[in-house]
Amino acid sequence: MLFTAPAFAFVFLPLSILFMVLFGKNRKSSCLLIVCIIYHVLLHASAPVELLWLPLLTVYTYASERIAKKLNKKWLTFALCAAPVAIIVTVRSLLYLGVMNGAYPLGLTIPALASVSYICDKSGKGEGLSDLMSLALYLSFFPLMILGPFIRYNEFCHLTEGDSISITLSGVSEGIGLYATGFIKRIAVGAVLVDGYQKIFAASWDTPSLVIILLLLIIIYFGVFFSVSGYYDMGVGIARMLGVSVPRVEANPFAIATVNEYSKGLFGSVREWAKHYVVSPLCRILEKKELSGFSKTAIYCLCTFLVVRADPFMIVLTVPLVAFAMASATLKLDKAYRPKHSGLRGVFGLLTVLVVGAFWVFVTMGVGNDSVLDYIGDITAGNAEYQTDMVLISFSGIKYLFVSLVGFCTVLPRMRFTVKLMERLSPKWRSAVDYGSMVVMLALFAFTLVFFLPQFEMYAEDPFAYIII
Amino acid sequence: MKRKKAVDFLTVTLFFGIVLSMAIYFGLGVILGDGHIDGGTRFSSINKIFYSDTALEGFVKDCDYNLFGHIDDSDVIIGKDGWLFEVTDKENGYERLLDYIGGCAFDDSQLKRISGVISSRKAQYEAAGIEYMMIVIPDSMTVCSDKVPRYLGGQSENTRLSVLKSYLAGEGVEAFVDPTQVMIEESREMSMYNNTENSINSYGAYCIYNVAVSKFLADTGREVDRIYFEDIDFFTRITDGKSIAERAGLAGTIKNKTVSLSDGMLESYTVVSNEKGLVITEKNELTARGRGERVVVECPDEWDRIQLTPFFSNTFEKVYYRNSFTTGPQSAQQYGATFVIQLIHESELGMLLEKN
Numbered sequence: 001m002l003f004t005a006p007a008f009a010f011v012f013l014p015l016s017i018l019f020m021v022l023f024g025k026n027r028k029s030s031c032l033l034i035v036c037i038i039y040h041v042l043l044h045a046s047a048p049v050e051l052l053w054l055p056l057l058t059v060y061t062y063a064s065e066r067i068a069k070k071l072n073k074k075w076l077t078f079a080l081c082a083a084p085v086a087i088i089v090t091v092r093s094l095l096y097l098g099v100m101n102g103a104y105p106l107g108l109t110i111p112a113l114a115s116v117s118y119i120c121d122k123s124g125k126g127e128g129l130s131d132l133m134s135l136a137l138y139l140s141f142f143p144l145m146i147l148g149p150f151i152r153y154n155e156f157c158h159l160t161e162g163d164s165i166s167i168t169l170s171g172v173s174e175g176i177g178l179y180a181t182g183f184i185k186r187i188a189v190g191a192v193l194v195d196g197y198q199k200i201f202a203a204s205w206d207t208p209s210l211v212i213i214l215l216l217l218i219i220i221y222f223g224v225f226f227s228v229s230g231y232y233d234m235g236v237g238i239a240r241m242l243g244v245s246v247p248r249v250e251a252n253p254f255a256i257a258t259v260n261e262y263s264k265g266l267f268g269s270v271r272e273w274a275k276h277y278v279v280s281p282l283c284r285i286l287e288k289k290e291l292s293g294f295s296k297t298a299i300y301c302l303c304t305f306l307v308v309r310a311d312p313f314m315i316v317l318t319v320p321l322v323a324f325a326m327a328s329a330t331l332k333l334d335k336a337y338r339p340k341h342s343g344l345r346g347v348f349g350l351l352t353v354l355v356v357g358a359f360w361v362f363v364t365m366g367v368g369n370d371s372v373l374d375y376i377g378d379i380t381a382g383n384a385e386y387q388t389d390m391v392l393i394s395f396s397g398i399k400y401l402f403v404s405l406v407g408f409c410t411v412l413p414r415m416r417f418t419v420k421l422m423e424r425l426s427p428k429w430r431s432a433v434d435y436g437s438m439v440v441m442l443a444l445f446a447f448t449l450v451f452f453l454p455q456f457e458m459y460a461e462d463p464f465a466y467i468i469i
Numbered sequence: 470m471k472r473k474k475a476v477d478f479l480t481v482t483l484f485f486g487i488v489l490s491m492a493i494y495f496g497l498g499v500i501l502g503d504g505h506i507d508g509g510t511r512f513s514s515i516n517k518i519f520y521s522d523t524a525l526e527g528f529v530k531d532c533d534y535n536l537f538g539h540i541d542d543s544d545v546i547i548g549k550d551g552w553l554f555e556v557t558d559k560e561n562g563y564e565r566l567l568d569y570i571g572g573c574a575f576d577d578s579q580l581k582r583i584s585g586v587i588s589s590r591k592a593q594y595e596a597a598g599i600e601y602m603m604i605v606i607p608d609s610m611t612v613c614s615d616k617v618p619r620y621l622g623g624q625s626e627n628t629r630l631s632v633l634k635s636y637l638a639g640e641g642v643e644a645f646v647d648p649t650q651v652m653i654e655e656s657r658e659m660s661m662y663n664n665t666e667n668s669i670n671s672y673g674a675y676c677i678y679n680v681a682v683s684k685f686l687a688d689t690g691r692e693v694d695r696i697y698f699e700d701i702d703f704f705t706r707i708t709d710g711k712s713i714a715e716r717a718g719l720a721g722t723i724k725n726k727t728v729s730l731s732d733g734m735l736e737s738y739t740v741v742s743n744e745k746g747l748v749i750t751e752k753n754e755l756t757a758r759g760r761g762e763r764v765v766v767e768c769p770d771e772w773d774r775i776q777l778t779p780f781f782s783n784t785f786e787k788v789y790y791r792n793s794f795t796t797g798p799q800s801a802q803q804y805g806a807t808f809v810i811q812l813i814h815e816s817e818l819g820m821l822l823e824k825n
Contacts, residue, residue, distance in 0.1 A: 006519040010492035014485060045513065173477035176484045199543065386572050392620045393546055393556065396539030434476045442483050449491065454529050455541070457520040 001042045002106075002146065003179075003234040004186055004453065005460035012042065013179075017241055020167055024243070028165040029137055032242060039142040043106060050105040057084060058136050061115040068123035081119050081277065084112040106463070109307060110148055111139045113273050118153045120277055134160070143239040146463055147231045149249050150269030152276065159244050167243040175240030177438075178248060180445040181410050182233025188448040189407040190227030191456045193219050196400065201364070203390035212391060217357030224360050225253045226407055228266050231463060252411050257349035258328035259321055260297065262356055267304040274303040297325045308363065317362055324355050406444060413437065495519050530718045540717045551723055552616040552664045553713040554609065563816040565667075569610050569617070571625025575818075580636040583821045587637065590811075591644040597798040600689055600808045604646045604681055605630060606669060606773065608815045609662040612652045616664070630815050643688075648680040659703065663725050666711035667816075670728040672703055674776035681810050682784065689808075693762060693784050702731035730779055738782040748774065748790040750782035763787045765801050767811040777812075 001008050016035045024031035044050040064080040088108050094100040118135060138156050151159070158164065197219045204212045232249040239246040251265035264271060278299055279291055291299075301322050305314045328334065333348050412418055422430060498518040519525070533539050540547060546554040546566070556566045567573045575583065587603055594601035607630065610617055614624045634647045652661055652673065661673030669677070675698070682695050708727045710720040717723075742749040764785040768774040774790045781788045789804050801809050813821075 001513065001516075005516055006491070006495065007513060007515040010488050010495060011515060014488055014492065042513075169474065169477045169481065173480040176480050180484065203543070385570050386567050389566060389570065389621055390543065390556070392618075394543045396533075396537045399533075399537035399539050402537065431473075431476070434473070435479075438476055438480050438483075442480070442487065445484075446487050449487070450525060451529055451532050454520060454522070454525045457516075460516050460520070 001039070001045075002460060002463055003231070003238065004183060004456075006453070007042075007460075009183070009449070012039065013238065013241070017167070017172065020242055024165070024167065028163075028243065029133065029160060032160070032165060032244070033133060033137045033140070035242065036137065036140040036142050040107070040140060043142075047105065053105065053108055054111060054140050057111055057115055058132070058139050060084070061118050061139065062132055062135055064115075065119045065122045068119055077119065077123055078281070081116045084115045088112045107142075107145045110145050110150060110269075113150055113270075113277075114139050114153070116277050117150075117273070121153045141239075141244075143235045143237075143242065143244075144246065147228065147235060148269035149232055149236070149246070150273050151246065152272075159246065164245070165243040167241075171243060171245065172241050175237045175242075177441065178233045178237030178240065180237070180441050182230040182235075182237055184406060184441075184444050184448050185226045185230030185233060185410050187230075187456060187459065188444065188452045189403050189410070190223055190225075190230055191459060192399070192403045192452065193223030194227065195456070196395065197223055197364070199394040200391050201361075203394055204387045207387045209388065212388070214354075216361060217354050220360040220364065221353045221357040222253060222407065225251070225266060226410075229253075250414060252414060254411065255415075256352060257345040258333050258352055259301075259325040259356065260328065260334055262352060263300060263304050263325075267307065270304045270307050271300045274300050278303065293329050294322075294326055297329065298322050301325065314363075317359060321355065321359055324352075328352075409440065409444070491519075495522070498522070527718065527721075531722050534717075534719055534722055540719065542717050545713055545717050546618065546621070548613075548616040548618055548664075550616060550664070551726075552609075552613065553666075553710075553717070553723065554617065555667060555713060558667075558816040561814075561816045561819065563819060565608060565610060565816065566621070568628050569614075569621065569624055571627030574627045574629055574632045575636075579822055580633060583633060583818070584637055584640050584642055586821050587642055587645050588640075591642070593798045594801070594809055597802050599798060599801055599806055600685060601811070602644050602646050602681065602684060602809075603811045603813060604648060604677060605818070606673075606677060606769065606812055606814050607647070607649045607652065609664075609667045611649055611815060612656060612673075613660070613662055629818050633818060646680060646684055648677055651680055652676050659705070659728060660726060661728075663711050663727065665714040665720075665723055665725045667713070668711070668772050669776055671730045671776055671779075672728045674773070675701065675703075675780055677812070678777060678780035678784075685808055691762070695784055696780055703728055704731065705729075738779075746792045748778070750778065750788050750790075752782065752786050761786060762808065763789070763804055763806045765789045765791060765804060765806045765809045767791050767809070769812055769814050769817060773812060781810075 001012065003009070016038075019035060020028075020031055040051065040054060061084075064083075068077040068080055091100070091108075092104055095102065095104050118138065122130070134157060135153075137160060138153055141156070144151060197216060200212065200219070201216055204216075208216075229249065229251045232251070236246045236248045249265075249268060251268075253265075256262050256265060279296055282299075283289065283291060298318070301318050302315065305318050305321075308314070328348055331344065331348075333345055422433065425433065492515075495515050495518050499514045530541070533541060534547075538547060540553075544556045546556060548554055554565070557564055564573055590603070591601050611624065611628070611630065617624075630647060630649065634645070637645045655661070655676050656672075659672050661669055661676055663670055675696070678696070679698075682693065685691075686693065686695070705726055705728050707724045709725065710723040711725050714720045714723040714725070737754070738750045738752050740748060741751050762785045764781060764787070766774070766777060766781055766788060768777065768790055778788075778790065781790075785808075787804075789806065
């Protein structure tokens with residue numbers, strides 16, 4: 001029961017908000033924990049064994065932190081932190097490589113990363129609350145459990161302790177805005193684009209012409225971007241509806257010019273986690289103030305890609321992307337260095353779309369380098385006209401135009417020039433824009449529910465087609 | 470501040486209005502249904518009911534077609550003016566689109582083989598004193614290529630049918646008749662095909678009949694009471710979409726322009742036998758012209774027979790309609806036939822390679 005599942009949107013979400021409003025006045029954290037536990041039970045109803053993961057992880061994390069604090073040995077803390085991550089990496093690798101059968105259970109990765117945060121932060125600096133209930137809520141907080149955004153334990157405690165959890169009209173409204181936007185991004189844009197990618201790729205398998213290759217790269221780039229960023233928006237939106245003001249993830253696919261910016265925008269949580277719990281400890285171990293840019297980029301990319309897909313081939317795929325990221329870093333193309341638009345940034349932006357698109361194309365091809373080599377070997381360059389016709393048959397220009405427009409509408413309010421424009425508007429006009437955008441957003445949400453959602457049943461159970469979190 | 474509150478209030482109200490309406494609609498489905506589909510819980514049944522809701526499915530298909538001009542079936546090509554075409558003919562293993570662009574024409578050895586099959590059949594019938602011709606019923610994409618979407622371009626000159634026609638003309642095989650050009654010229658005022666199925670309508674059947682009878686008269690010099698266009702009362706009515714539209718789940722959305730005959734034409738002959746694979750008709754009133762002419766019409770399918778019957782049965786004294794390729798010269802002789810017309814769909818030309 002994921003955030004795009006009808007049962008979640010129509011029943012679980014309204015009921016959980018109602019539950020929080022009715023009973024959460026004095027026992028906010030307890031009520032939130034109850035909602036999270038119910039969600040977990042419903043999520044894993046079909047595979048009850050998976051239900052054991054979170055309670056076991058909670059107990060393990062709690063006990064580990066105590067042991068690490070008591071014994072105060074760096075190597076022990078490292079080993080205790082590494083254990084849950086090692087377990088999920090092993091399980092994922094074995095599943096990908098076909099050694100183990102079955103599907104990777106949902107909601108394992110982010111709690112494992114959160115567990116590391118708790119052990120490190122609590123045993124090292126003693127930050128955050130020490131009770132088991134706060135830890136249980138942190139690890140089981142379902143809005144952020146599927147994909148993130150990842151929040152460090154001490155930050156989570158700030159968001160949930162005392163009166164921080166508050167369900168207000170504006171908070172719920174903001175949450176609805178984010179959830180609806182995320183829903184539209186995920187289903188009406190991301191799912192449609194990825195589905196289109198699959199159909200076009202299948203139709204042009206033998207004879208990929210340059211135009212079709214470019215089209216595929218662009219479609220998969222935006223398809224994945226909107227799918228992932230939609231999930232962030234939904235997660236943050238649900239958290240806010242439940243009264244937890246999780247900061248939202250700002251990601252604009254049209255403003256990205258480098259691989260660094262792409263990975264920050266889309267997998268910023270993993271980077272953040274890697275920064276605190278991989279890079280910083282490494283600096284301490286190596287007794288360096290800071291790691292080199294190359295090392296940091298490589299670590300961030302590797303961590304991100306292993307979260308996306310954990311198999312050895314991903315390490316190979318990381319190499320060209322790290323090289324590309326290093327090239328943009330050498331040219332100082334990141335927004336941090338060049339806040340203003342420049343021609344070079346624009347060119348690199350286009351290149352990034354193609355490079356990242358190519359990366360996703362390889363990810364979609366399945367496990368191992370054999371599938372990529374098979375694909376290249378199968379290219380016959382024959383029947384080009386027929387394949388182009390087949391692509392055009394499955395391609396609906398008006399639909400993709402509509403989807404592009406919808407995608408642009410979801411990003412527009414967060415664009416810099418829109419924010420500036422809104423600031424310049426008179427209160428009367430601003431209010432009119434607020435009403436207008438609310439109506440458009442809800443109309444699109446309703447249309448997504450009745451038109452796009454019924455076409456993508458798989459996303460009720462799987463968050464993404466190719467990414468396994 | 471008040472305005473902000475009003476927007477927030479409206480957002481919350483409308484959002485929960487939408488989701489709760491859906492909850493009630495699909496929740497009722499769970500309550501009124503058994504609530505346990507495939508062993509799932511009552512809660513997860515909402516997902517199953519939502520994704521299997523036929524009303525929603527119909528809405529999605531209608532919207533997809535009407536708003537976006539798209540059908541979620543890669544085997545269907547959306548043509549102009551409500552026309553639908555198929556990419557492949559799965560029954561005969563024929564790649565229709567590939568042939569349309571000239572991607573699967575017969576090679577020389579195949580052409581030679583087909584030429585041999587037709588010549589041999591012609592010779593066998595001639596030896597029995599029977600006129601024989603093989604008429605192709607072209608695909609709708611061939612005759613109505615003006616309805617094919619622009620991005621597919623015009624039809625190739627290297628299609629199976631056009632290559633075979635040229636080859637047989639060069640070989641002097643006259644028994645093979647391709648009415649495509651006549652049908653294209655005659656279809657300017659009225660369509661000869663159903664727009665939602667690859668099948669001829671009454672007007673298309675008339676055109677094929679006309680080509681067959683004209684050739685028969687020219688080859689034999691005999692006389693029959695042939696039917697002229699002016700004698701027929703065709704009428705067009707709008708019906709639900711046929712097989713391609715049905716397969717796409719859009720039979721109610723994409724209508725078929727059905728061209729039919731008036732009932733009067735059906736009264737001039739009698740069906741004397743209607744067994745499986747054999748239908749025999751006799752003309753009610755015989756005139757001097759056409760007396761004693763017995764014809765065997767080998768039809769590829771039942772639909773073609775139904776469309777062709779009023780024309781052939783009103784022209785010849787006795788007509789035997791049989792399934793394609795089931796009749797040989799011996800059985801035609803037993804019927805006392807003077808003329809055998811073998812009809813074959815363009816999509817079935819490949820079958821000639823398997824015949825002796």
